[in-house]
Amino acid sequence: MDTTLQDPLVGQVLDGRYRVEARIAVGGMATVYRAVDTRLDRVLALKVMHPTLATDATFVERFIREAKSVARLDHPNVVQVFDQGAEGAYVYLAMEYIAGCTLRDVLRERGALRPRAALDILEPVLAALGAAHRAGFVHRDMKPENVLIGDDGRVKVADFGLVRAVNTVTSTTGAVLGTVSYLAPEQIESGTADPRVDVYACGVVLYEMLTGAKPHDGDSPAAVLYKHLHEDVPPPSAAVPELAFELDELVAAATARNPEIRPHDAVALLARAREARESLSPAQLDAVP
Incomplete structure (x- = not known):
C-alpha cells in the first residue's frame, strides 16, 4: 500500500466533502485513495483520474455518464459506486472501500x-x-x-x-x-x-x-x-x-x-x-x- 505523504491530495478535502487520508494505489488511468465522506462519516475509496484524462472534456462527459450507469448495478460482488464529481483538475469517483x-x-x-x-x-x-x-x-x-x-x-x-x-x-x-x-x-x-x-x-x-x-x-x-x-x-x-x-x-x-x-x-x-x-x-x- 502506497501512502506517500508528498501526494498533494493527501490531507485535503475534495469537493468540500471527501477528506483524503492515504494513497492506496496508482494505476494507468487513476490514483486510488482511502478517504472519509465527512457528511456521512463513512470510509470509502476515492478514484481520482490522472490529469491527462481529466482535461479531456469528451472523456469527462463519458466517464460521468458511465459512472451513473454503473452506480445502478447493485450486486454483492460488484464494488459499489456512491458518487462522482469534479473539482478543479480533479475528476473523481467515490466507491465502496474494501479492506x-x-x-x-x-x-x-x-x-x-x-x-x-x-x-x-x-x-x-x-x-x-x-x-x-x-x-x-x-x-x-x-x-x-x-x-x-x-x-x-x-x-x-x-x-x-x-x-x-x-x-x-x-x-x-x-x-x-x-x-x-x-x-x-x-x-x-x-x-x-x-x-x-x-x-x-x-x-x-x-x-x-x-x-x-x-x-x-x-x-x-x-x-x-x-x-x-x-x-x-x-x-x-x-x-x-x-x-x-x-x-x-x-x-x-x-x-x-x-x-x-x-x-x-x-x-x-x-x-x-x-x-x-x-x-x-x-x-x-x-x-x-
Whole structure:
C-alpha cells in the first residue's frame, strides 16, 4: 500500500466533502485513495483520474455518464459506486472501500492456488460479471488487479465504468486497452467487446490461478498479442499435472479463440464452473500445485 505523504491530495478535502487520508494505489488511468465522506462519516475509496484524462472534456462527459450507469448495478460482488464529481483538475469517483488486497497480490505472494481456492474466487467474479452482462455492461478489462478480496473473504469486481469511458477517447488513436495478457482475440483484431471477451479473460485468470503463471508470454506486448491470436491457451495440467481434466475443459471452453464456441456470457460460464466443481472429488479440489 502506497501512502506517500508528498501526494498533494493527501490531507485535503475534495469537493468540500471527501477528506483524503492515504494513497492506496496508482494505476494507468487513476490514483486510488482511502478517504472519509465527512457528511456521512463513512470510509470509502476515492478514484481520482490522472490529469491527462481529466482535461479531456469528451472523456469527462463519458466517464460521468458511465459512472451513473454503473452506480445502478447493485450486486454483492460488484464494488459499489456512491458518487462522482469534479473539482478543479480533479475528476473523481467515490466507491465502496474494501479492506483487503487484490487477486494480483494473492498470486504474487502465494503463486498457484488449489482448485478449491481458485473456484472460490472465480465463482463470485462470474456472478458479478453475470449480473453486469444481463444489465448490458461489458467489463472489458478483467484481470487479477480488478478482483478485490476483502479481509472478511468477500470477493468484489472493480472498475466497471472506467474502461468504457476511456475506450471512447483512445479508440481513435488505435490504442489497445486492457492488459494484453487477458485480451480476447476479437478485442485485438477489431476492438469488438461483448460479454464473451470477459469470459475469455476469466478463463485466462483461472489458468493463472491454477498454475501461478500467465498462459502466454513474450518479449513484448505485441508478441503476447500474437499468441492470443494464433495459439490456444494450454491446458493447466500441462504445467500442474495434478490438476483434473475437468479444469482443463473449463479453461479451454472459456478461452476458445473463436468466440462463437465460448460460453455466451458469465452466467453460462458460472454454470460450467459449478458443474466442474461438482464433478471433482475432495482430493482433486485440494490438489496441491
